[in-house]
Amino acid sequence: MPVSFDVHSSAGIYSVVSERNVFGTHASAIRAGIVIADAYFTDTLAARGITTISLNANEGTKSYDALGAIIVRMRDAGVNRHTHLWAIGGGAIQDAAGFIASIFMRGIKWTYVPTTLLGMVDSCIGGKSSINVGTYKNIVGTFHPPTKVLIDPDLTATLTTEQRIAGLVEAAKICYCRGENVFTNYLALEPNIGLPADNLAPIIALSLGTKKWFVEIDEFDRAERLLLNFGHTFGHALEAASGYHLSHGVAVGVGILCALTLSRALINRAPGGAAPSLEQHLRALLCAWTELRPLLESIDVANAIDHLKADKKHDAEFYRFITVDVSGQVQVTRLPRTDATDAMVVKSLQKTLSILSR
Numbered sequence: 001m002p003v004s005f006d007v008h009s010s011a012g013i014y015s016v017v018s019e020r021n022v023f024g025t026h027a028s029a030i031r032a033g034i035v036i037a038d039a040y041f042t043d044t045l046a047a048r049g050i051t052t053i054s055l056n057a058n059e060g061t062k063s064y065d066a067l068g069a070i071i072v073r074m075r076d077a078g079v080n081r082h083t084h085l086w087a088i089g090g091g092a093i094q095d096a097a098g099f100i101a102s103i104f105m106r107g108i109k110w111t112y113v114p115t116t117l118l119g120m121v122d123s124c125i126g127g128k129s130s131i132n133v134g135t136y137k138n139i140v141g142t143f144h145p146p147t148k149v150l151i152d153p154d155l156t157a158t159l160t161t162e163q164r165i166a167g168l169v170e171a172a173k174i175c176y177c178r179g180e181n182v183f184t185n186y187l188a189l190e191p192n193i194g195l196p197a198d199n200l201a202p203i204i205a206l207s208l209g210t211k212k213w214f215v216e217i218d219e220f221d222r223a224e225r226l227l228l229n230f231g232h233t234f235g236h237a238l239e240a241a242s243g244y245h246l247s248h249g250v251a252v253g254v255g256i257l258c259a260l261t262l263s264r265a266l267i268n269r270a271p272g273g274a275a276p277s278l279e280q281h282l283r284a285l286l287c288a289w290t291e292l293r294p295l296l297e298s299i300d301v302a303n304a305i306d307h308l309k310a311d312k313k314h315d316a317e318f319y320r321f322i323t324v325d326v327s328g329q330v331q332v333t334r335l336p337r338t339d340a341t342d343a344m345v346v347k348s349l350q351k352t353l354s355i356l357s358r
Contacts, residue, residue, distance in 0.1 A: 084147075087111070
């Protein structure tokens, strides 16, 4: 049964629709536009007569250096300011296509079809694009919402264990940040990596319905939406230090555990509320991926800390982390850039990596 709702943004209202057989139902509309897609789907789309600009789903695709060639290919294909752009893929494809849509001829309309669980539960709404420049993760970006988001839960059948974990981590984070009641509702859906599409659909709906509140109340990341960066400061640093062998969602899961460890050090006790349940859930998810341990063991902590210090959320005198208070509620925490803070952050990272590597 299709599920749909609208998201209100400063650029207008856009719809989110969850339905099966998206490629078949919308084939004619997709053929009429220009398509940027994950190379994994090139043959599937070609079988429906859909020609694509196929891109590899990796961090290099969403780098500033790579975007110019994509734009040239679009222009050579006859794209103009009235052409509709379709983005089909996960987060890297969304970031590249969303950024290009926001700047090509000063902005064109686009539709996003997320093909990863992370894209379906989180990044598909909110309108943000984030682009890497050099060694700096997500340092450039825009806000340019799509005109429509089309979600096909059946596409989750193509996902690896790692990709399923990544999506569930983000869904857990979003629901937790909204409050204990919402997180309890999330856990009641029994989220795990083995769920079929029919069981993932209500998790997707709950997560997106929860994120809708954040993006509508704080579209431009100035207050409440900042809380959704929970785990991202540590997570982005771990991604970079792993040479991006650690995917974003998995890195965020590890990053949340680091943030919880840092929180315990700051409040000098274990946080209450739903924090213990969140920690238990994330550990269970992360430990289901057998390749995580060797990846974490290969990370140079000093390198990760260098990336952490360069995070765009900090300023000259303070670090900014999302931590939890004694009741387990998320909060923005400013910590002075001092040797004492650095030691606390390093210890939190080392302790978390040690626990997950056992």
